Amino acid sequence: MKKVIMAHNFRLLCIQGGRMVQKKIEEIEDANDVVCIKDTGKGAYFTTVGGDKITNSGLPLIDRAIPSFGVSIIHHGDDLCSIRIKDNFMRANLDVDIDFMATQIDSWETFLFINVDRFFDLYFVCNKNWVSCSSDQNVFVDLDESNIRNVKFGKFYIKTNIFIEAIVGVSKKLNFILNESWKIHKFFLFKPAIVFVVFGRGKTLDQFKICIESLENPGDYTDSIFIITNINNEELISCVPKRFLSKIKIIQMYAEDQLDFVGARLSIFSTNYLDKFQPILYSDVDVVFDKNIDGFLRLSAMADKCSAQIEKFHFHKQSSHVGGSLFQEDKYDLEDVNGFNGGILMVPNMYYHKENLQACYVSLCNYISNYGRDSVPFYDQSILNYVLYKMNDFSPFPVTPATQVGGSEHQSVRDMFELNPYNPKGFVHFWNTADRIKEMTSYLEKIRNNKQEEI
Structure with missing residues (x-):
């Protein structure tokens, strides 16, 4: 079995430009270039993770076509070893060099052998x-x-x-x-990703511009962003703050009806794009980020269930807004819980939750195949409620405490959610208004002014 060689200073031996050198792990661009040693039981030789036998290392003792020596390994315990060629020992110098000049073993001549996996x-x-x-x-x-x-x-x-x-x-x-x-x-x-769906121009694109600008300030976000869209890349990028240009991944997708527009977020959860991220946050474009979200994302990375904002005025079992019609067709054992709004959806990671999110996608596709594209009230939001509750993969925390409802309509909703720019919680979802652009702009301006006054 071949093993990677780590020097005394936590650097790994690598092949670079025909030389065997030491590199910090963060400096390694191609893991295949990392040097290994393989002990066949009849002798040892140098190779790489990629499987190339080393015949060009910059070290004459190794580089000879037919070496007149054997490589031997001296074991010290705890996988610490030394490597001897002829009468000398391999040495990792204080700089990046490797040589075979040492005649005795000390710390520079001691290496850690690590299995490749x-x-x-x-x-x-x-x-x-x-x-x-x-x-x-x-x-x-x-x-x-x-x-x-x-x-x-x-x-x-x-x-x-x-x-x-x-x-x-x-x-x-x-x-x-x-x-x-x-x-x-x-x-x-902790490797967050935020997902947006942006279909169509006009008001949708204007809302997205406000939303992603708020993600920069005051959201202070610095990590990856995925955007599902049918808008050409150049036009979409023109709405994105420069800070994010190196962070975005644009996924072009065809859409022509409301089900496409709102259900596209389920499509990305059925791909491999998000597999190495933790946590993942989906956001509608009518959302304003009203404070630094780093603390929220750290909590989300440690969460064990998906999360969204519960709607106190809708119960999952009864309300068609949050999957009630599906529950009535397929009743299962569940307490009388509030349904949730899918406009902000936190997924801790795909390793533990992809199966359930893919089930949402399959369930939606199968249902509309049987009953038509407009047969599910509130589309993917109903499916998300039905599947995540049935699979016991939903929690109000941490999204609900971090989310407020924006907009001046529906007085009963306004009475439940007092929107206070002096007490930002993380997100404000402006579904409760027909004039989203005006109210989002006004609120974001207040938030930024308050932030400036605090400074």
């Missing part, structure tokens, strides 16, 4: 940010303070071999658990 887990963890209920800050591996014996992860120092075992399979699960003596700490990948 474990290397990919480590590579994933070291290149990502993480979040835990133990801290309100993003946590990451400190590559400068880590070495082959201990990893510096946030405030923790963990033995490197123990850390590597703890993160097995993390690139799929997106979380892992560390033990600090008897204390338990669980860490979750």
Whole structure:
């Protein structure tokens, strides 16, 4: 079995420009170039993760077509090893160089051997940010303070071999658990993505422009954005703040009726675009982000269920707005719960929730195939309520406490939701008005003015 070679300073051996060098994990552009050693039982040789036998390393002892020496491995325990060629030992110098000049073993001549599959887990963890209920800050591996014996992860120092075992399979699960003596700490990948659906021009595009501008200020968002649209890329990009231009992924999609317009968010949940993100937030374009959403996203990364804003005036079992008609056709055991509005939908990740979201998509397609494209009241919102409640994959937290309703219509709704720009919670959904653009613009202006006064 071939194993990746890590130097004393937590750097990995790589092939670069015909030389064997040391690289920080964050500097590795192609994992296939990482150097491995393979012990056949009859002798060892150098290769790479990509499987290339090394015949051009910049080191004469290795590069000879027919070497007149053997490579031997000296084991020290805990997967720490030294590599000997002839009478000398491989050495990782303080700079990026590797040589075979050492005649005795010290720290520079000691390496950690890591199974290739474990290397990919480590590579994933070291290149990502993480979040835990133990801290309100993003946590990451400190590559400068880590070495082959201990990893510096946030405030923790963990033995490197123990850390590597703890993160097995993390690139799929997106979380892992560390033990600090008897204390338990669980860490979750923090790699957010926000999804918008923008079909049509006119008012829809104007709302989107206000929405995404609020995501920049005061939302202070800095991560990935996916936009499903039928608008050409150039026109759509003209509405996007420059800060986001390197962050957006535009997905062109055909649409011609209301079901297409509102149901497209279910389509993206049936693809692989979002598989490596945690958390994922879908937002309608008639939403204003009224504060920094980083704290909300950290909570969402640790959530175990999908979330949206509950509607206090609609009950799932009775109201066609939130899946009541579907429940009546397929009753299941459930308390008398409020339905939810699908305009802001938080999905913790796709690893644990994709199956249920794909079930929403399939259920909707099958239903309209039988009864027609306008047969489901409130379209995908009804399906989401029906499926997520039935699959026990819905919680009001954290979206409901972070969401207010904007707009001046329906006095009963206004009485339930007092909209206060001096007390921003995260999101304001302006479904309660016919003049969304005017009211969104006015509210965003108040929020920004208040923010400026605080400064």
